[in-house]
Amino acid sequence: MSPVLSISRRLRSTPFTRRVTEAGVKGYTVYNHMLLPTMFESIEADYHHLKRDVQIWDVAVQRQVEVRGRDAAKLIQMLTPRSLKKMADDQCYYIPVVDETGGMLNDPVAVRHSEDRWWISIADSDLLYWIKGLARGMNLRVDVFEPDVSPLAIQGPKSNDLMARLFGEDIRDLRFFRHRKIEFNGRQHTIARSGFSVQGGFEIYVEGTDQGEPIWDALFEAGQGLNVRAGCPNLIERIEGGLLSYGNDMTRDNTPFEAGLGKFCKGAASKDCIGADALRQDLEHGPKRQVRGLAIAGEAVPPCQDLWPVFVNDQGVGHVSSAAWSPDLLTNVAIAMIDRAHWDVGTHVTVQTPSGPRDAEVRALPFI
Amino acid sequence: MSPVLSISRRLRSTPFTRRVTEAGVKGYTVYNHMLLPTMFESIEADYHHLKRDVQIWDVAVQRQVEVRGRDAAKLIQMLTPRSLKKMADDQCYYIPVVDETGGMLNDPVAVRHSEDRWWISIADSDLLYWIKGLARGMNLRVDVFEPDVSPLAIQGPKSNDLMARLFGEDIRDLRFFRHRKIEFNGRQHTIARSGFSVQGGFEIYVEGTDQGEPIWDALFEAGQGLNVRAGCPNLIERIEGGLLSYGNDMTRDNTPFEAGLGKFCKGAASKDCIGADALRQDLEHGPKRQVRGLAIAGEAVPPCQDLWPVFVNDQGVGHVSSAAWSPDLLTNVAIAMIDRAHWDVGTHVTVQTPSGPRDAEVRALPFI
Numbered sequence: 001m002s003p004v005l006s007i008s009r010r011l012r013s014t015p016f017t018r019r020v021t022e023a024g025v026k027g028y029t030v031y032n033h034m035l036l037p038t039m040f041e042s043i044e045a046d047y048h049h050l051k052r053d054v055q056i057w058d059v060a061v062q063r064q065v066e067v068r069g070r071d072a073a074k075l076i077q078m079l080t081p082r083s084l085k086k087m088a089d090d091q092c093y094y095i096p097v098v099d100e101t102g103g104m105l106n107d108p109v110a111v112r113h114s115e116d117r118w119w120i121s122i123a124d125s126d127l128l129y130w131i132k133g134l135a136r137g138m139n140l141r142v143d144v145f146e147p148d149v150s151p152l153a154i155q156g157p158k159s160n161d162l163m164a165r166l167f168g169e170d171i172r173d174l175r176f177f178r179h180r181k182i183e184f185n186g187r188q189h190t191i192a193r194s195g196f197s198v199q200g201g202f203e204i205y206v207e208g209t210d211q212g213e214p215i216w217d218a219l220f221e222a223g224q225g226l227n228v229r230a231g232c233p234n235l236i237e238r239i240e241g242g243l244l245s246y247g248n249d250m251t252r253d254n255t256p257f258e259a260g261l262g263k264f265c266k267g268a269a270s271k272d273c274i275g276a277d278a279l280r281q282d283l284e285h286g287p288k289r290q291v292r293g294l295a296i297a298g299e300a301v302p303p304c305q306d307l308w309p310v311f312v313n314d315q316g317v318g319h320v321s322s323a324a325w326s327p328d329l330l331t332n333v334a335i336a337m338i339d340r341a342h343w344d345v346g347t348h349v350t351v352q353t354p355s356g357p358r359d360a361e362v363r364a365l366p367f368i
Numbered sequence: 369m370s371p372v373l374s375i376s377r378r379l380r381s382t383p384f385t386r387r388v389t390e391a392g393v394k395g396y397t398v399y400n401h402m403l404l405p406t407m408f409e410s411i412e413a414d415y416h417h418l419k420r421d422v423q424i425w426d427v428a429v430q431r432q433v434e435v436r437g438r439d440a441a442k443l444i445q446m447l448t449p450r451s452l453k454k455m456a457d458d459q460c461y462y463i464p465v466v467d468e469t470g471g472m473l474n475d476p477v478a479v480r481h482s483e484d485r486w487w488i489s490i491a492d493s494d495l496l497y498w499i500k501g502l503a504r505g506m507n508l509r510v511d512v513f514e515p516d517v518s519p520l521a522i523q524g525p526k527s528n529d530l531m532a533r534l535f536g537e538d539i540r541d542l543r544f545f546r547h548r549k550i551e552f553n554g555r556q557h558t559i560a561r562s563g564f565s566v567q568g569g570f571e572i573y574v575e576g577t578d579q580g581e582p583i584w585d586a587l588f589e590a591g592q593g594l595n596v597r598a599g600c601p602n603l604i605e606r607i608e609g610g611l612l613s614y615g616n617d618m619t620r621d622n623t624p625f626e627a628g629l630g631k632f633c634k635g636a637a638s639k640d641c642i643g644a645d646a647l648r649q650d651l652e653h654g655p656k657r658q659v660r661g662l663a664i665a666g667e668a669v670p671p672c673q674d675l676w677p678v679f680v681n682d683q684g685v686g687h688v689s690s691a692a693w694s695p696d697l698l699t700n701v702a703i704a705m706i707d708r709a710h711w712d713v714g715t716h717v718t719v720q721t722p723s724g725p726r727d728a729e730v731r732a733l734p735f736i
Contacts, residue, residue: 005373006395006406007673009689010492010615027374030398033492033615038374100504105497124378124401126494129473130501136468136642137505247378247401274504305375321377 014060015212055231102278198241242366383580423599470646566609610734
């Protein structure tokens with residue numbers, strides 16, 4: 001049986017928590033010291049609905065680290081091996097952030113507003129502390145703080161229709177990982193074509209806690225007839241789509257190359273990145289292990305709450321970090337870190353699950 | 369109804385989680401990306417038992433940041449306004465950690481092993497990132513990392529008896545916030561007289577995940593006849609005892625003076641601390657608001673999941689951050705941040721709780 005979550009002020013509620021509660025949220029996780037819904041009807045029912053209709057997600061847990069000032073661009077380039085030189089003021093970049101050992105500290109989305117004003121939309125670690133520490137230690141001319149900004153995601157195949165109803169037809173033209181300003185209720189908000197699903201959609205960076213419920217309500221009103229529902233990042237869909245979760249599928253113990261993010265680590269930026277030297281080995285010779293998909297045979301696996309060892313002939317060759325039954329693929333789908341000698345697609349392995357050993361096969365990510 | 373907690377690898381289990389589950393844990397919170405039990409029998413039953421007998425607590429969430437190297441002592445003094453000059457190699461110090469604005473980033477316990485080797489036993493924020501960021505930004509000669517160390521607390525009036533049975537009578541002589549090495553199972557562990565209750569007790573810094581269950585089991589075996597049980601930090605007992613919880617009762621928005629920790633912020637250290645300039649105002653003139661106890665009238669209040677506003681004559685004068693019914697004091701006890709003009713003990717205020725407005729009275733902390 002699942003234990004209950006004891007909620008206190010330390011687990012921050014969001015501008016949308018009241019609406020999420022009214023919508024019948026059944027499970028939470030905690031992410032950046034804040035409540036993140038995990039389930040409404042059921043993970044499977046939410047999954048089918050997400051792939052068919054449109055959902056509104058409270059992803060306020062994607063807290064923003066705002067970096068402002070003359071040294072902002074310089075500081076942000078130090079954080080990541082990805083080159084930011086060609087980044088425009090309306091772009092979002094997925095940036096692996098590494099320390100001096102090349103270990104990943106976070107995998108945020110950088111939102112560039114201008115040369116001297118950025119948001120870093122973070123995964124689950126206090127990246128604010130790393131950025132503030134560097135800025136202070138180097139006496140950089142920047143302010144680093146968490147603004148009152150809370151993302152709300154609109155995800156699913158009908159997300160274009162829903163957004164066009166509320167914000168006008170122009171919104172359909174917004175390109176992937178580009179952002180623009182929209183006005184709502186007399187206030188400006190940033191909106192991007194992005195989100196933690198592969199069904200398409202948008203994220204509204206809602207400015208001002210007091211604006212959360214008005215925007216939530218307006219989206220549901222505009223969505224009448226579109227079967228819009230409250231939703232949340234879906235475990236099954238994100239594994240099928242090969243979307244990694246920081247803290248689950250990679251940690252400080254992994255380089256971006258191990259996380260399959262090597263394409264973001266090449267080129268001119270490397271020398272400015274704090275982890276440049278440490279990443280050279282992986283850059284030149286490839287990582288010793290890397291994330292892969294695994295199709296795990298048999299009935300639905302239990303929830304993956306700890307790493308599950310992966311074997312080939314009784315030799316440990318990696319571990320599974322996320323797993324779920326896929327109703328559409330009719331197999332268990334999983335994300336695993338696999339040693340180089342065994343990572344080829346099609347390799348047969350054994351996974352030690354809590355319900356016993358299972359046959360599995362290495363697959364490319366994404367599954368779909 | 370309380371929502372369930374969806375557990376994934378990202379919410380790390382501890383070396384004791386299996387034993388905690390076997391002991392019938394009923395609730396969890398998440399703390400430093402890790403599972404922290406909140407309840408076994410019930411919060412009230414756990415409270416009575418803690419005050420009468422002895423409990424074993426999985427507080428592995430108190431992660432250690434190890435700082436090693438020639439600049440270790442210098443770096444740690446930069447973190448806090450508390451002077452560390454007179455600290456001995458067997459001492460633990462409670463140190464408010466502040467940024468350049470004087471805002472609290474954490475309230476850890478510093479464990480000094482030697483001039484160039486320290487543990488910082490952290491509250492709920494990734495202080496590792498701040499310390500690493502500073503060290504990197506300033507090119508300090510230190511290594512900063514999270515070792516495989518997991519605290520296990522033994523708390524309650526019978527904790528001396530239990531510890532003496534397992535580790536020998538000498539352990540009774542260990543002074544408050546001092547530490548020493550003990551040997552168990554052929555391995556060395558650090559043990560301190562400390563813990564997040566006011567019932568007395570110890571914390572064993574268990575070195576090595578594989579040592580968690582052997583120590584847990586040995587403590588329960590030694591505790592036969594002492595009514596030893598699995599427990600956890602208790603909401604009621606810690607409010608009665610005036611123990612603040614970072615993230616609940618104070619955050620980055622508060623200075624240590626506001627948190628009532630002014631006694632740690634005086635003296636010679638200030639100039640070396642990053643927040644020294646920012647703290648000068650509070651140091652010289654006192655803070656504008658400060659934590660206080662509140663006794664809230666009427667029946668048991670609901671759980672405090674968000675700040676509750678505090679009023680005097682319809683004017684906002686602060687907020688409650690933690691509250692619970694005290695079976696021993698027969699009133700609701702609460703921790704609140706109260707403006708200077710209204711913080712005198714005995715002041716009558718009104719608290720806006722989810723179950724309506726309540727009369728309350730300002731009290732000194734601790735209540736007991």
